[in-house]
Amino acid sequence: MKLDNKGLLVVISGPSGVGKGTVRQALFDRTGHDLAYSVSMTSRPKRVGEQEGVDYFFVTKEEFEQRIAEGKFLEYTSFVDNYYGTPLDKVNEQLEAGKEVVLEIEVNGATQVREKMKNAILIFIAPPTMDTLKERLHRRGTESEEIIQARCLKASKEVNLASQYDYIVVNDTVKNAADKIMAIIRSEHAKTNRCLDEYNKIIKEK
Amino acid sequence: MKLDNKGLLVVISGPSGVGKGTVRQALFDRTGHDLAYSVSMTSRPKRVGEQEGVDYFFVTKEEFEQRIAEGKFLEYTSFVDNYYGTPLDKVNEQLEAGKEVVLEIEVNGATQVREKMKNAILIFIAPPTMDTLKERLHRRGTESEEIIQARCLKASKEVNLASQYDYIVVNDTVKNAADKIMAIIRSEHAKTNRCLDEYNKIIKEK
Numbered sequence: 022m023k024l025d026n027k028g029l030l031v032v033i034s035g036p037s038g039v040g041k042g043t044v045r046q047a048l049f050d051r052t053g054h055d056l057a058y059s060v061s062m063t064s065r066p067k068r069v070g071e072q073e074g075v076d077y078f079f080v081t082k083e084e085f086e087q088r089i090a091e092g093k094f095l096e097y098t099s100f101v102d103n104y105y106g107t108p109l110d111k112v113n114e115q116l117e118a119g120k121e122v123v124l125e126i127e128v129n130g131a132t133q134v135r136e137k138m139k140n141a142i143l144i145f146i147a148p149p150t151m152d153t154l155k156e157r158l159h160r161r162g163t164e165s166e167e168i169i170q171a172r173c174l175k176a177s178k179e180v181n182l183a184s185q186y187d188y189i190v191v192n193d194t195v196k197n198a199a200d201k202i203m204a205i206i207r208s209e210h211a212k213t214n215r216c217l218d219e220y221n222k223i224i225k226e227k
Numbered sequence: 228m229k230l231d232n233k234g235l236l237v238v239i240s241g242p243s244g245v246g247k248g249t250v251r252q253a254l255f256d257r258t259g260h261d262l263a264y265s266v267s268m269t270s271r272p273k274r275v276g277e278q279e280g281v282d283y284f285f286v287t288k289e290e291f292e293q294r295i296a297e298g299k300f301l302e303y304t305s306f307v308d309n310y311y312g313t314p315l316d317k318v319n320e321q322l323e324a325g326k327e328v329v330l331e332i333e334v335n336g337a338t339q340v341r342e343k344m345k346n347a348i349l350i351f352i353a354p355p356t357m358d359t360l361k362e363r364l365h366r367r368g369t370e371s372e373e374i375i376q377a378r379c380l381k382a383s384k385e386v387n388l389a390s391q392y393d394y395i396v397v398n399d400t401v402k403n404a405a406d407k408i409m410a411i412i413r414s415e416h417a418k419t420n421r422c423l424d425e426y427n428k429i430i431k432e433k
Contacts, residue, residue, distance in 0.1 A: 022355055022397040022399040023397075024395060024397060147230075148429075149228055151429065151430060151432055180430045183419065184419060186419050188417040188419060189230060189419050190417050191230060201413060203410075205414040207407060207411075207414070208407075208411045208413070208414035208415070211396050211410075212393065212394055213351070213389065213392050213393060213395055216395050220389055220395050223354075223355070224357060224386045226356060226357060
């Protein structure tokens with residue numbers, strides 16, 4: 022029995038190349054959960070195999086900037102001349118419907134979320150070693166050497182931001198990381214500050 | 228991979244009759260955990276089937292009071308003229324050995340633990356309904372009607388103390404409650420304030 026029936030906003034973030042997307046996918050491949058994925062919006066070109074509304078909502082740079090001006094993002098960032106952001110209206114719709122909303126975003130976006138949603142749960146996905154991270158950045162291989170170098174530099178700064186998060190989950194295996202995130206979600210629902218009101222209703226019933 | 232390798236002090240408490248002992252037993256019946264149970268000390272008579280050093284350490288009232296005077300308890304309480312307490316030396320030995328120490332104690336003891344050990348995790352076991360709690364108190368049937376009545380009165384006060392705990396876990400089924408406690412323990416190990424030092428070691432390695 023879950024006392025806290027409200028949906029949680031769960032932010033999965035971490036340095037470039039740590040495997041955030043794979044961990045997120047593993048979470049959603051499980052059965053019996055009540056998670057909703059918040060699809061990000063981007064101005065970067067669609068990669069082979071990516072689908073509109075599944076991997077991202079793809080818009081032009083001009084459309085993205087128009088939406089920034091209108092305050093339509095929970096968070097956004099830019100990297101290598103492209104924007105990435107979380108549409109606020111989609112997140113609110115899902116939270117209001119009682120779903121647990123999972124965001125997989127860049128590290129500077131995560132701190133923007135904390136400012137706007139105090140109750141958000143910020144999870145930092147960490148590499149088991151720095152060597153693993155570097156290997157993964159080189160292995161991705163969908164981009165030019167120049168972009169890989171920029172990503173490595175970015176990652177080496179991003180690993181220092183873990184202290185701003187609520188939890189640090191090591192991505193040693195995708196299964197372990199996903200298990201731990203499910204444990205965190207379950208545990209957060211049992212936190213006294215989230216479920217005291219519901220509990221007080223139980224003890225007042227005859 | 229667990230960044231935080233220190234043992235946690237996990238306090239399981241809740242109103243009389245809620246099933247704390249059964250939930251604790253279910254936790255320890257699982258395999259693959261690293262939990263150590265802290266056996267309480269009591270001055271009450273041994274019940275049929277109870278074993279010294281397993282269910283409790285049984286001492287006389289005079290011995291118990293001597294130990295209180297010597298500051299040898301992490302917490303203690305008295306009920307129906309008997310003392311119940313947690314020997315401090317045993318808890319420290321286990322924590323130092325890196326074990327997760329589980330205490331199953333009365334509600335007023337839990338707040339004493341918080342004062343002495345800031346990092347302790349306090350879990351309040353709650354009944355799914357007040358009727359369930361009353362039924363359980365009557366069903367126990369090992370004591371006189373007078374003791375049952377005292378226990379009911381005590382329980383009706385104890386249910387109001389949940390707000391002093393970190394988590395509220397409903398004992399709707401013993402399996403659910405035990406699952407949730409395991410999730411809480413796992414989740415607490417991933418908390419940034421517990422594992423940031425270890426994480427910083429990883430990112431400083433070449």
